[in-house]
Amino acid sequence: MAKRQLNRRQNWRIEKIQGERAARAAKRESQALETLEGGDLGPEQTGLVIAHFGVQVEVEALEGELAGQVFRCHLRANLPALVTGDQVVWRPGNQGIGVIVAQLPRSTELCRPDTRGQLKPVAANVDLIVIVFAPLPEPHANLIDRYLVAAEHAGIHPLLLLNKADLIDEQNSVALNALLAVYRQLGYPVLEVSAHEGDGMEQLKKQLDGHVSVFVGQSGVGKSSLVNSLLPGIETRVGPLSELTGKGTHTTTTARLFHFPGGGELIDSPGIREFGLVHVSREDVEAGFIEFQELLGHCRFRDCKHDREPGCALLNALEDGRIQPQRMASYRHILASLPQDEY
Ligand SMILES: Nc1nc2c(ncn2[C@@H]2O[C@H](COP(=O)(O)OP(=O)(O)O)[C@@H](O)[C@H]2O)c(=O)[nH]1
Ligand SMILES: [Mg+2]
Ligand SMILES: [Zn+2]
Numbered sequence: 001m002a003k004r005q006l007n008r009r010q011n012w013r014i015e016k017i018q019g020e021r022a023a024r025a026a027k028r029e030s031q032a033l034e035t036l037e038g039g040d041l042g043p044e045q046t047g048l049v050i051a052h053f054g055v056q057v058e059v060e061a062l063e064g065e066l067a068g069q070v071f072r073c074h075l076r077a078n079l080p081a082l083v084t085g086d087q088v089v090w091r092p093g094n095q096g097i098g099v100i101v102a103q104l105p106r107s108t109e110l111c112r113p114d115t116r117g118q119l120k121p122v123a124a125n126v127d128l129i130v131i132v133f134a135p136l137p138e139p140h141a142n143l144i145d146r147y148l149v150a151a152e153h154a155g156i157h158p159l160l161l162l163n164k165a166d167l168i169d170e171q172n173s174v175a176l177n178a179l180l181a182v183y184r185q186l187g188y189p190v191l192e193v194s195a196h197e198g199d200g201m202e203q204l205k206k207q208l209d210g211h212v213s214v215f216v217g218q219s220g221v222g223k224s225s226l227v228n229s230l231l232p233g234i235e236t237r238v239g240p241l242s243e244l245t246g247k248g249t250h251t252t253t254t255a256r257l258f259h260f261p262g263g264g265e266l267i268d269s270p271g272i273r274e275f276g277l278v279h280v281s282r283e284d285v286e287a288g289f290i291e292f293q294e295l296l297g298h299c300r301f302r303d304c305k306h307d308r309e310p311g312c313a314l315l316n317a318l319e320d321g322r323i324q325p326q327r328m329a330s331y332r333h334i335l336a337s338l339p340q341d342e343y
Contacts, residue, residue, distance in 0.1 A: 029055045033074045042092035049086040050257040071098040084255040085124035123267045132217035134164040135172045145330040149288025163222040166194040195225040209263030
């Protein structure tokens with residue numbers, strides 16, 4: 001009991017200190033904003049949010065003589081929450097500081113639940129999800145299908161990337177080829193590369209050019225290796241920027257946007273690499289299996305669960321090979337993993 005009270009008192013103290021710290025930061029922020037707004041601000045122009053810090057964002061100028069330069073920006077009150085990848089209207093101040101005036105509409109949003117379980121956007125305007133897998137750790141079709149459902153749900157094109165092609169041998173090649181064939185047959189783009197040996201990397205660079213990508217996939221498949229190979233000297237690129245914001249309260253907590261030297265953008269953070277299937281409904285899962293699209297709504301029973309029902313359009317398609325058994329198994333596996341009320 002005494003211990004719990006002590007903990008409560010400690011917690012209260014910690015919360016108080018954190019609250020005071022946040023209040024001081026907010027005050028500093030509004031004073032800085034006031035000073036900035038009182039000075040000479042440059043014209044309104046478009047920019048790209050490349051990183052997000054507690055109360056500020058880093059914006060890359062997209063047009064005019066400042067294009068390509070990075071500015072730390074204060075946020076005007078009443079702006080919606082900004083994330084990396086957002087396009088904004090902003091005005092430059094002096095000494096690399098600016099003000100965000102407005103957020104431009106997003107084409108896509110990647111969301112994740114926060115610590116309270118609430119879905120929060122973590123990246124905006126991503127248009128390519130690179131789903132990475134490898135001969136080792138052994139790929140699970142089920143996991144790939146989860147990523148595909150997530151990509152379809154977010155309305156973002158997927159690219160299936162088999163890394164560690166140098167590890168393909170007589171023992172694993174049959175199963176791997178069968179796996180790749182399933183996705184090729186569905187019309188998904190599939191690429192084989194080796195981050196270590198460099199095979200296929202030029203092709204990958206071409207596919208990334210012109211897109212804002214994220215890399216996802218299970219641990220150990222080589223995402224870090226791929227990113228390091230595609231972004232040589234990433235540390236030196238990050239270094240000078242973080243000096244600007246190196247104060248304790250401004251440590252980056254979210255994703256950062258990088259430019260691939262070969263063209264295209266990457267939005268990256270550990271959180272994004274683990275991006276998976278969150279908060280989807282039974283309908284979302286069905287919609288995520290693209291080969292189901294022309295069949296859904298054609299079952300005899302309107303509330304068909306595609307399980308054992310007679311006249312089920314999906315089961316008929318499974319029977320005559322229009323749906324591949326492995327995909328049907330994945331579909332059932334994913335459904336069974338949803339919270340009960342969604343199922
Ligand atoms: N043989 C081989 N190993 C690789 C390749 N890419 C990455 N690895 C290795 O796979 C392991 C996991 O790589 P890492 O990039 O940390 O994977 P991550 O967890 O997805 O970020 C490391 O030991 C890498 O050296 C590759 O193309 N070929
Ligand atoms: Mg890694
Ligand atoms: Zn059915």
